[in-house]
Amino acid sequence: MxxxxxxxxxxxxxxxxxxxxxxxxxxxxxxxxxxxxxxxxxxxxxxxxxxxxxxxxxxxxxxxxxxxxxxxxxxxxxxxxxxxxxxxxxxxxxxxxxxxTDTLGFLKTIHDHYNFATTELAVDAPIRNFFILGAGGVTPSIVASLQFLVGRSPGVIWVSNRSKNNANQLKKLFPKIELIEWGECPSVFCDIVVNTTSVGLKKDDKINIDFTDVDKKTLFYDLIYSPKETKFLRDARLRGNKTINGQMMFLVxxxxxxxxxxxxxxxxxxxxxxxxxx
Ligand SMILES: NC(=O)c1ccc[n+]([C@@H]2O[C@H](COP(=O)([O-])OP(=O)(O)OC[C@H]3O[C@@H](n4cnc5c(N)ncnc54)[C@H](OP(=O)(O)O)[C@@H]3O)[C@@H](O)[C@H]2O)c1
Structure with missing residues (x-):
């Protein structure tokens, strides 16, 4: 066996x-x-x-x-x-x-979502910014994927985490990321906002960040797939943004x-x- x-x-x-x-x-x-x-x-x-x-x-x-x-x-x-x-x-x-294989899982779903050959997130986009919530065990895999997508553009990967210690550890591994205070949002357009925290696993979990001014073209991605739609994703959908949960990443x-x-x-x-x- x-x-x-x-x-x-x-x-x-x-x-x-x-x-x-x-x-x-x-x-x-x-x-x-x-x-x-x-x-x-x-x-x-x-x-x-x-x-x-x-x-x-x-x-x-x-x-x-x-x-x-x-x-x-x-x-x-x-x-x-x-x-x-x-x-x-x-x-x-x-x-x-x-x-x-988490990195490939995330990258593949982003790739499929945007269908790179034809899209908004074109491979040669001049600037590409991303915003990651969290700095836990899975976050390095997401940073690695997004660094690949930033490519040669002058875009920035912003990271916000509740505890400074874990955020600083991540910064040591990926010196190019920009850390911002937990609760704040980058003031520039971000192509994707990714929740890599475990906030949302419980039904009433709420991330205390105000996304109401975020552009409608921003994609909201939550690595959580159970529940299928976290409050983070539901709020984004109701504001008119596209959303993805973590199920396909998990399968890939x-x-x-x-x-x-x-x-x-x-x-x-x-x-x-x-x-x-x-
Ligand atoms: N779809 C997939 O394939 C896939 C793969 C891996 C993980 N995931 C999901 O990703 C999530 C994170 O996994 P992980 O392995 O990185 O977990 P982890 O190492 O335990 O990290 C948890 C993260 O959540 C933050 N956090 C926890 N409670 C919080 C709260 N009340 N307020 C603000 N931040 C809070 C932590 O911040 P601090 O640093 O401040 O503690 C840390 O950044 C889990 O929900 C997991 O199910 C999905």
């Missing part, structure tokens, strides 16, 4: 087993199973050993271990290294390699992890979306 795992703490809420077990069945990988495991920091070393001993075939890493797993890994892919964030592990040539990062482990690129079909929406 080939065993795959998602490790984290807490882990009960993880929907990764739903997706991966569905794809394993669909692609007839009948000797494979995907499970969740709640671990403590002290268990990280043992998980890597299980991977090396081939007791586990692949691992997804979630909150709060995406950074703290790094010292135990033999090799990082470029994105994992840039973001210091690992969400997928695989053994290759006797080495444990750490990947970051899972698809990429599945590809790394099995060499099969699974389809994001209606059934897998239905499973997540149940």
């Amino acid at each position: 080939k065993k795959y795992l998602v490790i984290g703490n807490p882990i009960e809420h993880s929907q990764s087993p739903l997706i991966h077990n569905y794809w394993m069945e669909k692609y007839r990988l009948l000797d494979s199973v995907y499970e969740k495991r709640k671990i403590e920091k002290k268990d990280l070393k043992d998980v890597i050993k299980e991977l090396k001993d081939e007791k586990i075939a692949g691992v997804n890493v979630t909150v709060p271990f995406k950074k703290s797993i790094i010292p135990y890994i033999d090799e990082l892919d470029q994105t994992a290294n840039n973001t210091q964030s690992v969400n997928t592990l695989h053994k290759e040539d006797n080495k444990v390699v750490g990947y970051n 990062q899972a698809r990429e992890a599945f590809r790394i482990w099995t060499n099969i690129t699974p389809e994001i079909d209606d059934e897998v979306i239905r499973l997540l929406n149940k």
